[in-house]
Amino acid sequence: MYIVGANPLSTLPDPDMVKESLDSLEFLVVQDMFMNETASMADIVLPAASFAEKDGSFTSLERRVQRIKKVIKPLGESRPDWMIISELAKRMGYPMDYPSPRAIMEEISLLLPSYRGIKYEGMEEGGHFWPCEDIDDSGTQSLYEDGFVKGSGRLIPVRFREIDDSSYEYPFWLIKGSDLYHFGNGTRTLNSSRLKSILPRGSLAINPSDAGGLNLTDGDNVKVSSRRGGIEVQIKITEDMPRGILFVPKFLTGSNILNNKVKIERV
DSSP: OEEESOOHHHHSSOHHHHHHHHHTOSOOEEEESSOOTTGGGOSEEEEBOOGGGOOEEEEOTTOEEEEEOOOSOOOTTOBOHHHHHHHHHHHTTOOOOOSSHHHHHHHHHHHOGGGTTOOGGGGSSSOEESSOOOTTSOBOSSOOSSOOTTSOOOOOOOOOOOOTTOSTTSOEEEEEEOOSSSOTTOTTGGGOHHHHHHOSSOEEEEOHHHHHHTTOOTTOEEEEEETTEEEEEEEEEOTTSOTTEEEEETTSTTGGGOOSEEEEEEO
16 A cells, blocks of 8 residues: 555544554555554655745645745655656656646646646646636636536535434534644644643633533543543533533644544543
């Protein structure tokens, strides 16, 4: 297995199953910027360069294709992703001799009609939105204004169904998400000493009424558990949370094992 820029041991909801699956592999390669839980299991780790250490482009979720420019040289033995993959392909008998990211973008523009109008030099200011089939156009900012490509759209209603662990034993709904200072599961941001100095660890946000009902005060250590397991965490009492709802940041170690319904116990 070849994993690029992902840490499934920290992000997928059943880490025991993931670890068992990774252990069963004959060979595991991880390509990432930092050592993480998944990389520590790899037979080979290929160090990738960060966005600040390479030239190229990013395509955002809004379909905007923008240039990035290298500001520092890659640290240590790290390399840009395209260079690692090209070298690996060459050693496996399939030459991919690209001299630069510009050549890769030229090939993408040649092969994909939706990128045909996107040129490497034209992404300097604001970028382009794909589909962009005309070199003199910035692309299509809004899709489906005049209809769908393959005919009419179809709305399918979904009937609500309670999840299995919505019993009295687990009275709280749990929301997991990104924190202001640490994005996602923190694979990158937790390696920033400045961000860690602002927020060194995560906490469980809880409504004052819920905390009072459990005789908890701000900063208490608790165990929050679901049917899959539990973690210990410090609580933060805040009016921002509605009653019956809790929040933990995804970067909190072990938070991926928690289901949507949880209970709290004082440690």
